[in-house]
Amino acid sequence: MPFSKAQLDQYENDGYVSPIDVLKPAEIAACRASLEAIEAQNGGQLLPAQRPKSHLLFKWLDDLIRDPRVLDPIEELIGPNILCWNTIFWIKDAHSETFVSWHQDNTYWGLSSDKVLTAWLALSPARVENGCMRVMPGTHKGNTLHHEDRFHDDNMLTRGQEITAGVDDSRAAYMPLEPGQMSIHNYRTAHASGPNLGSDRRIGVSMHFMPADTQQVVGDWDSAALVRGVDPNRSFEHTPRVSCDLDPAVLEFQAKAAQAINAIVYSGAAVNTAKL
Numbered sequence: 001m002p003f004s005k006a007q008l009d010q011y012e013n014d015g016y017v018s019p020i021d022v023l024k025p026a027e028i029a030a031c032r033a034s035l036e037a038i039e040a041q042n043g044g045q046l047l048p049a050q051r052p053k054s055h056l057l058f059k060w061l062d063d064l065i066r067d068p069r070v071l072d073p074i075e076e077l078i079g080p081n082i083l084c085w086n087t088i089f090w091i092k093d094a095h096s097e098t099f100v101s102w103h104q105d106n107t108y109w110g111l112s113s114d115k116v117l118t119a120w121l122a123l124s125p126a127r128v129e130n131g132c133m134r135v136m137p138g139t140h141k142g143n144t145l146h147h148e149d150r151f152h153d154d155n156m157l158t159r160g161q162e163i164t165a166g167v168d169d170s171r172a173a174y175m176p177l178e179p180g181q182m183s184i185h186n187y188r189t190a191h192a193s194g195p196n197l198g199s200d201r202r203i204g205v206s207m208h209f210m211p212a213d214t215q216q217v218v219g220d221w222d223s224a225a226l227v228r229g230v231d232p233n234r235s236f237e238h239t240p241r242v243s244c245d246l247d248p249a250v251l252e253f254q255a256k257a258a259q260a261i262n263a264i265v266y267s268g269a270a271v272n273t274a275k276l
């Protein structure tokens, strides 16, 4: 269903829109089962190198970034020619202190467009008590806020980057989601999330979409999936399609693509704490 005028206004003025129904209960249960089967092979967790560019590891995710239920809303916001730059798992175990500090993603992704956005899909309940995401309405419009790297073991962000001033937590809007729902926020919108106080894991996957004329201005080489329309610029190498989970024909490409993103997001950082 197309966005209502109120939803389009909210995205324009506040920098986010949520919740959007995407997958049915049986579909989302199958996605979670596939994820947890791969986690079980590694002692119950994804390897650090399996978090980014995960559409190159999971067939359902490579399909999902092309699913009209995801892409139709994205097209309304950024136009018909769409690349998916990255897909990342955000998993907080039950009763965990894991958090995400206030940040804006345009500060470290090296992407030239202001229109880049994140669609975040819940594979399990992401309610306030589970540490769902919250956003600071309107921050996508102003200047980028000042960030500092504050590496912290419980912070899911690569370098613990955190806005040092200019966000007032009491003005934040929460984006609670039920399994199968997604939120969308512009990548300039400041966002954060707290610990998971619930008894189930909070599992989300973010899908980062951008207009096809976007350029990578930090890394020499980068990749993206062409998921709709055309890409005359070809600034990003198009990611191959996968035919099964952990497709042996694509594993080498995924490792290279994840390392390229890792180098981009740590560019200028004092240390690289990723264990890729």
Ligand SMILES: O=C(O)CCC(=O)C(=O)O
Binding pocket: 090, 100, 105, 118, 120, 131, 132, 133, 191, 192, 193, 204, 206
């Ligand atoms: O999952 C979270 O709590 C934060 C995710 C996030 O920062 C992002 O998708 O950009």
